[in-house]
Amino acid sequence: MTADSQGFATRAIHAGQPADPTTGAVVTPIYATSTYLQDAVGQMRNGYEYSRTKNPTRRALEECLAALEEGRHGFAFASGLAAEDTLLRAVCSPGDHVVIPDDAYGGTFRLFDKVASRWGLSHTPARISDVAAVRAAMTPETKLVWVETPTNPLLGIADIAALAQVAHSAGALLVVDNTFASPYLQQPLLLGADVVVHSTTKYLGGHSDVVGGAVIVNDDGLAGELAFHSNSIGAVSGPFDAWLTLRGAKTLAVRMERHSDNAERIVEWLSQREEISDILYPGLGTHPGHDIAAKQMSRFGGMVSFRMRAGERAAVDVCNSTRLFTLGESLGGVESLIEHPGRMTHASTAGSALEVPGDLVRLSVGIEDIEDLVADLAQAFDG
CATH class of the missing domain: 3.40.640.10 (Type I PLP-dependent aspartate aminotransferase-like (Major domain))
Incomplete structure (x- = not known):
């Protein structure tokens, strides 16, 4: 071979x-x-x-x-x-x-x-x-x-x-x-x-x-x-x-399967929360790029973004309230991360045509037990 x-x-x-x-x-x-x-x-x-x-x-x-x-x-x-x-x-x-x-x-x-x-x-x-x-x-x-x-x-x-x-x-x-x-x-x-x-x-x-x-x-x-x-x-x-x-x-294949599995479950949970105005994930049939993503990707990955209906303050509060999702920049590691792009990774775009919405939260969904990740988001949302 x-x-x-x-x-x-x-x-x-x-x-x-x-x-x-x-x-x-x-x-x-x-x-x-x-x-x-x-x-x-x-x-x-x-x-x-x-x-x-x-x-x-x-x-x-x-x-x-x-x-x-x-x-x-x-x-x-x-x-x-x-x-x-x-x-x-x-x-x-x-x-x-x-x-x-x-x-x-x-x-x-x-x-x-x-x-x-x-x-x-x-x-x-x-x-x-x-x-x-x-x-x-x-x-x-x-x-x-x-x-x-x-x-x-x-x-x-x-x-x-x-x-x-x-x-x-x-x-x-x-x-x-x-x-x-x-x-x-x-x-x-x-x-x-x-x-x-x-x-x-x-x-x-x-x-x-x-x-x-x-x-x-x-x-x-x-x-x-x-x-x-x-x-x-x-x-x-x-x-x-x-x-x-x-x-x-060496372990990319097995990790990406678990990242994708967990992200899909997180999206399913987020879709039930009234606090969220929009979920940005290409695996959703409602995503405008879903059909193209399904054609050129084997799965939809571990990155999930969502927008808070109550605005920027609510987005920041969620980011500050998780315990298992680590508040930090970067992505793609085995551990789950949460961040506020407008104040963190994309602060350099402020005031430009690329400025991101203040109500946006970005998740890098890791490979932990999904029940623990969902429970952590639940406590962050419920306060």
Whole structure:
């Protein structure tokens, strides 16, 4: 059986991770080295000369991530934003333009609005669930169409195949942030995307103990640019961080099933609460992106957002009242988290076109016993 024919869980455990040839260790070692012996001047062993350029532990992670996304080339970075920044510098030039989601992750918006704009990269927010709106936002200078699906924090859904056609017809690339879905639930490259980005801090790492990012592509030329800029900028994953992420990825399949199971039960419970005006979850038949999500995702994931009928104060009170759901930023770990996006992860969007509603609460549903999670929400709502 070849790696190409192996199932997802098998690839997560084995891709890029053969037994160590020296000792037979079944777990990839942490290669905590900065430099490597050269057999003669300029004569490297297996291409290793300096760990900013290439490290065996990081390489194992990169090969595994590429295999999980059904891609050819993977690159691991020190954070999701480091991955995004390196991608922008590898692909874009001053004067170029990018279409971004009108409810993008706050850190991504800040990167475009406060950092990339200073070196001449412009952007236009668009409702990525509306193909016509994305098309209308494009200009002759558009180099990238950048989407999250589901989006953070409003759980909007983009039709990846349709947006790939829109981007390609204008000579642009489609970038999909696949952090919320993870490669277990969705594989954008198979749907026509050119680039997949991840905050591997989230579901891929899965244990809230490491920060990282990734970029996966198929095109050899683009991979060459990414390799050059990754080495030149240097925001790469360290060997211990790569090892932790690789360890987390091994259990991604079983974790995502439990995250999805629990999220569905939470949504069912939330739907019975009169305090809530809207539940944002693509698994609901009433969600405007449900049909597309059902087509391009295997399940609907562990992220749930909802809006409080009584407004922002009520949303903040719920966030402050849970005991098992930890009040904290980030997502995708085995433990459940709750947050108020407007005051926490998306504070950078305040006053912009991407400002999120003050009555919004976001849950990252973990893998604890569902009865305990429901009981915790109940006591938070009932006071």
